[in-house]
Amino acid sequence: MNLSRTLTAALLAMAIVMPAWAGPTLDKVKKDGVVTCGVTTGLAGFSMADRQGKYTGIDVDTCRAIAAAVLGSADKVRFVPATAQQRFTLLQSGEIDVLTRNTTWTLTREGDLGFLFAPPNYFDGQGFMVAKKAGVKSAKELDGATVCVQPGTTTELNLADYFRTNKMTFKPLVIEKLDEVENAFFAGRCDAYSTDRSGLASSRAGKAPNPDDYVILPEVISKEPLAPAVRQGDDEWFDIVKWTIFAMIDAEEKGVTSKNLDDMKKSDDPEIQRMLGVVPGMGKSLHIGEDWGYNIVKQVGNYGEVFDRNVGPASPLKLDRGINALWNKGGLMYAMPIR
Amino acid sequence: MNNASRVRLILLQALVLGAVVAFGAWLIHNTLTNLESRGIATGFAYLERQASFQIGETLIAFAPTDTYLRALMVGLLNTLEVAILGCVLATFLGVAIGIARLSSNWLVRTLAAVYVEAVRNVPLLLQLIVWWDVLRVSAPAPREAWLLMPGVFLSNRGLVFPLPSFTDGFHWDIPHLVGFNFAGGHTVTPEFAALLAGLVVYTAAFIAEIVRSGIAGVAKGQGEAAAALGLKPWLAMRLVILPQAKRIVIPPMIGEYLALTKNSSLAVAIGFPELMSITNTTLNQTGQAIEAITLMMVVYLGLSLATSGVLNWVNARAALQGR
Ligand SMILES: N[C@@H](CCC(=O)N[C@@H](CS)C(=O)NCC(=O)O)C(=O)O
Numbered sequence: 001m002n003l004s005r006t007l008t009a010a011l012l013a014m015a016i017v018m019p020a021w022a023g024p025t026l027d028k029v030k031k032d033g034v035v036t037c038g039v040t041t042g043l044a045g046f047s048m049a050d051r052q053g054k055y056t057g058i059d060v061d062t063c064r065a066i067a068a069a070v071l072g073s074a075d076k077v078r079f080v081p082a083t084a085q086q087r088f089t090l091l092q093s094g095e096i097d098v099l100t101r102n103t104t105w106t107l108t109r110e111g112d113l114g115f116l117f118a119p120p121n122y123f124d125g126q127g128f129m130v131a132k133k134a135g136v137k138s139a140k141e142l143d144g145a146t147v148c149v150q151p152g153t154t155t156e157l158n159l160a161d162y163f164r165t166n167k168m169t170f171k172p173l174v175i176e177k178l179d180e181v182e183n184a185f186f187a188g189r190c191d192a193y194s195t196d197r198s199g200l201a202s203s204r205a206g207k208a209p210n211p212d213d214y215v216i217l218p219e220v221i222s223k224e225p226l227a228p229a230v231r232q233g234d235d236e237w238f239d240i241v242k243w244t245i246f247a248m249i250d251a252e253e254k255g256v257t258s259k260n261l262d263d264m265k266k267s268d269d270p271e272i273q274r275m276l277g278v279v280p281g282m283g284k285s286l287h288i289g290e291d292w293g294y295n296i297v298k299q300v301g302n303y304g305e306v307f308d309r310n311v312g313p314a315s316p317l318k319l320d321r322g323i324n325a326l327w328n329k330g331g332l333m334y335a336m337p338i339r
Numbered sequence: 340m341n342n343a344s345r346v347r348l349i350l351l352q353a354l355v356l357g358a359v360v361a362f363g364a365w366l367i368h369n370t371l372t373n374l375e376s377r378g379i380a381t382g383f384a385y386l387e388r389q390a391s392f393q394i395g396e397t398l399i400a401f402a403p404t405d406t407y408l409r410a411l412m413v414g415l416l417n418t419l420e421v422a423i424l425g426c427v428l429a430t431f432l433g434v435a436i437g438i439a440r441l442s443s444n445w446l447v448r449t450l451a452a453v454y455v456e457a458v459r460n461v462p463l464l465l466q467l468i469v470w471w472d473v474l475r476v477s478a479p480a481p482r483e484a485w486l487l488m489p490g491v492f493l494s495n496r497g498l499v500f501p502l503p504s505f506t507d508g509f510h511w512d513i514p515h516l517v518g519f520n521f522a523g524g525h526t527v528t529p530e531f532a533a534l535l536a537g538l539v540v541y542t543a544a545f546i547a548e549i550v551r552s553g554i555a556g557v558a559k560g561q562g563e564a565a566a567a568l569g570l571k572p573w574l575a576m577r578l579v580i581l582p583q584a585k586r587i588v589i590p591p592m593i594g595e596y597l598a599l600t601k602n603s604s605l606a607v608a609i610g611f612p613e614l615m616s617i618t619n620t621t622l623n624q625t626g627q628a629i630e631a632i633t634l635m636m637v638v639y640l641g642l643s644l645a646t647s648g649v650l651n652w653v654n655a656r657a658a659l660q661g662r
Contacts, residue, residue: 085619089628092379113626114378134519144518146395146496151607151616152623160393160403171395171520173530174620175610180468184610188495189475189529191519232378 025097025230025237026070026287034076037063038096041081041178043199044206045311045319046102046122055079058310059100062121062228062245065300066098069244069292074299085152085176088113091231098241099229102196104154109229118242119249120227121303122311123323123332125220126158127197129204132215134191139219143168148181148190150174155195158222182207192217196224198311198319205316240286247275247293249335251302253326258301261294275338282338293338303333370629383634385625386411392620394612396528407621414617415638421531421613422600422642425538429599430592432539433546438576440551451547458544464605466541471533471609478529481520496520497528530611534603542599549591553584589654596650597643614638 029035039047039059047057064074080096091099092114102124103109105117128147130136139162149155151174163170173190175181182203185193193200197216204211228245230238251257254272256264265276273279275293283290300306307324311317325331374381386408393403398416401409439451458466475495479485484494490501490513499514499521514524557580565575604615614635622631 085623088623088626092377092626092628108624108626111378112380114374114380141518144520144522146520151620156392156620157624160391163393164403170393172393173395173610174612174616176607176616176619180608180610183472184475187472187475188480233376 025234026240029070029097033071034078035063035067035070035098036078036080036096037066037101038082038087038090038099039063039079039101041083043102043178044202045198045315045317046202047079047081047100048206049079049081056310058121058306059102059228061300061306061310063098063100065248065296065306066241066244068295068299069247069286070240070288072289072291072295074295083152083176083178084150088115088152091115091229094231097230097237102199102226103229104196104224105227105229106154110232114232115229116232116238117225117227117229118238119245119335120225120332121245122198122226124196124198124224124226126155126194126222126224127200127220128192128194128217129185129200129214130192130217131188132213136192136217139217139221140166140168142170142192144170145191146171146173146189148173148175148185148193150178150181150195151176153195154222154224159194162221196226198226198317201311201317201319205318236287240288243286243338244292244296246335246338247296248300248303248306249326249333250275250338251293251297252304252333253328253335256297256302257305258297258299261297265294271338374629380625380627381630382627383630385621385627385630388625390621390624392624394617395610396531396612407625410617410621411614411634414612414614417611418600418603418613418615418642421534421538421603421606421611422596425535425542425599425603426596428535428539429542429546429595432543433595434550436543436547437550437554440547441554455544455547458541463537463541463602464608467533467537467605467609470537471529474529474533481516484516484521490514490524492521494521495529497526497532499524499526501525528611530606530609533609534606534611534613538599538602541602542595545595545598546592549588549595550584553588554580556587557583586654586657589650589657593647593650593654596646600642600646601639 039055039057042048043057045057047055047059049055060079063077063079067077068074080090082090082101087099087101087103088109090096099115102122105120109115110117128139128142136142147159147170149159149172156172156174159170159172173184175184181193184190186208193203197220200216204214204216208214228241230241250271254269254275256272256276261276264272265278267273270279274282276297277283277290277292277294280290283292286292289295301309307321308314311319313320321331323332325333327334371381387406389404390407390410391403392410394401394410394413396417397413398420399413401413436451436454439447440455442448442451478493478495481494481496484492487493490511492499492514501511501513502525504510504512512523514521561579561583562575565579566572570578603613606613607616607619610616618631618635622628625631
């Protein structure tokens with residue numbers, strides 16, 4: 001762990017010390033025939049590998065959609081698992097092309113870390129999970145609590161803000177590996193576990209000895225827009241990632257799904273025609289194939305399909321669409337016009 | 340050597356030095372330009388900025404409104420705490436086991452050998468996690484804490500005991516249950532205890548081997564002479580053998596102390612906020628990986644040099660006294 005940290009830093013140092021930055025990401029991706037994405041080390045619903053090494057999750061699907069758009073195949077992806085701690089150096093050093101790993105879009109991550117964020121693929125907020133038998137009903141009762149948390153997250157900072165503004169004290173127990181954080185919490189070492197509420201739902205569903213013994217408190221103490229990130233200075237690549245997300249949202253809005261896609265190709269809605277490449281031009285603008293939108297929806301699905309499959313009410317996480325509904329259904333998912 | 344060739348030699352060395360410095364400057368210049376062109380922040384100004392995170396265990400007062408620099412100080416002090424305590428305890432345990440390995444009693448000798456072999460062959464990280472699991476799982480929740488002695492409680496939050504307090508005259512600051520946790524007194528957390536136990540048990544195995552070979556290295560005649568003078572075996576060990584073994588033992592011990600200090604950074608796995616852990620958080624929140632890692636390397640290097648310095652001095656004195 002030590003060693004890997006030092007190695008990543010050395011890698012970063014090396015990548016950065018070299019005079020010229022290896023050409024634009026799109027060229028590299030096309031040459032290698034694979035999109036390399038940073039994902040979690042295992043958070044069901046977001047990115048998780050099964051026994052066969054097959055990855056699933058909403059972040060995994062975002063990565064697959066990018067590959068479908070750029071390379072014509074959602075399977076031309078390579079996943080690099082990273083803890084909260086490791087993820088940023090991976091992106092800075094160029095080891096991954098895009099970070100699709102429930103990462104919150106913040107000012108300093110753009111201004112100081114040198115990233116740009118595409119539109120969020122999940123709007124979240126930070127919450128707390130406690131054991132039911134503790135009898136806690138509100139986060140306001142957590143004065144003096146020990147709180148389990150992963151380092152290098154916005155979670156760590158929001159906790160300090162929240163307890164300070166509410167004039168309460170707490171002791172963070174900061175552990176690098178998610179598995180160990182979960183073990184510590186479920187073994188009773190911490191009074192509460194805090195992270196994005198989607199993460200809490202995932203841990204409870206996937207890791208709790210008995211999910212019913214744990215409750216997620218009602219308070220949402222922060223805004224956590226989880227979004228894909230790329231390095232600054234490669235606008236072409238940034239555009240592709242950005243419009244991949246928009247295409248997925250737009251497809252849902254227009255009622256285009258992986259099932260009805262081929263019928264929809266005959267639709268006379270001009271926006272659908274542009275998105276699916278029936279009327280060419282959009283692919284050219286993004287410097288990729290005209291079938292980019294078609295491939296995304298065909299191979300991965302529209303945003304709603306991806307949400308339902310991975311985190312929706314039918315999945316173990318059982319999350320409502322909530323603010324992740326389309327803008328015209330009371331949510332925040334809004335795609336810019338594809339034209 | 341004549342004058343001309345001496346001048347040439349000096350010139351050559353100056354040239355090489357110049358080239359190294361120029362290369363270093365080129366590297367630093369490139370790094371800075373490239374970091375800037377990629378929008379990554381540079382410089383050490385971040386140390387003065389507000390850290391905004393909380394730290395669970397601190398030897399000096401710390402609040403999220405303090406600077407990153409102070410956060411790193413907290414981490415360094417935590418590293419020093421576990422390193423110093425660890426080195427002292429590992430030395431006692433290691434010497435005891437080293438002597439036990441040479442015992443004339445078969446059982447003692449064998450147990451010591453098994454200890455050394457077992458402990459040296461299991462990765463330290465794994466041992467730390469096992470210690471941590473044991474300490475966490477075997478103790479009850481705070482509300483059901485075991486009362487070991489009046490005022491002393493053991494729970495999965497650690498061991499709490501009273502501390503003398505001198506504010507408003509002398510009194511005991513006695514731990515008591517408030518809400519979830521104990522307030523007052525002093526707490527030894529499972530993380531600290533696991534780290535300390537893990538480092539001590541692991542390092543002691545190596546020290547034991549050093550001590551054993553040190554004792555074996557003292558001429559056999561010395562032990563026999565001591566016996567001939569009528570010294571009891573343990574007195575012979577203390578007065579004759581160990582003082583001489585010390586000279587052989589100190590140099591390799593330096594290496595063990597350094598290893599223990601560096602190994603303390605494995606604490607990131609079990610949540611004890613030492614230097615590495617604070618550096619990790621700082622690095623991720625500021626994005627200044629190169630600065631943060633450089634700073635950490637400088638600190639570890641400083642610790643290493645200081646430890647070697649002290650022990651080399653001790654060694655020189657031990658060596659002088661001998662003959
Ligand atoms: N959204 C937050 C937190 C993201 C985060 O790392 N969450 C944890 C807890 S849910 C996680 O995904 N861990 C998975 C891992 O370390 O592999 C951020 O960007 O800082």
